[in-house]
Amino acid sequence: MKAFVEGIVLFGGFLAFAAFGYYAISKLGDFLDQNQADREEEYIQPEEQGELNIAAASLCAMQVGSKVLKDMKKEHPNLHCTLSMGEEPELLYALGTGNVDIVILYSKAERNKAVRQRAVMLQAQPFINEDGVEITPIHPAMQSQFVAWNNRDRRPFILEFVQKLCGQGA
Structure with missing residues (x-):
């Protein structure tokens, strides 16, 4: 047992x-x-994907802005960019409603604590569009313009665009 x-x-x-x-x-x-x-x-x-909507009041600003966006796309391939053109009042309205992130204007925007602004000198240069038509500015001199964006918007792509644009214009 x-x-x-x-x-x-x-x-x-x-x-x-x-x-x-x-x-x-x-x-x-x-x-x-x-x-x-x-x-x-x-x-x-995936790499951080971002969206950047920019609007300009002049063809010169669009040309320089598109060069800056092209450089940014090389560094950030997942960045989606939109570049629009319009009159200053509609651009400021679009900025206020959030339809665009950055506007490039001829004149300084009204005093508004919600909007940050920075002066920039842009060189107007002739360029050729995709149809082979040469587009030349009447005033090829440096043009003083203003970049404006929402003060509370701290996305890195917005600040990077402003810094690069202001560096290109100088």
């Missing part, structure tokens, strides 16, 4: 050891699966 009890205790100990081993291996497998999923997620994450 003593041998029988020792056999049952030994068998119970073996079952307990097997159960503990199975539990430990399953937890290790769950940990490794989660670790692998986290690593794959790091590789899959």
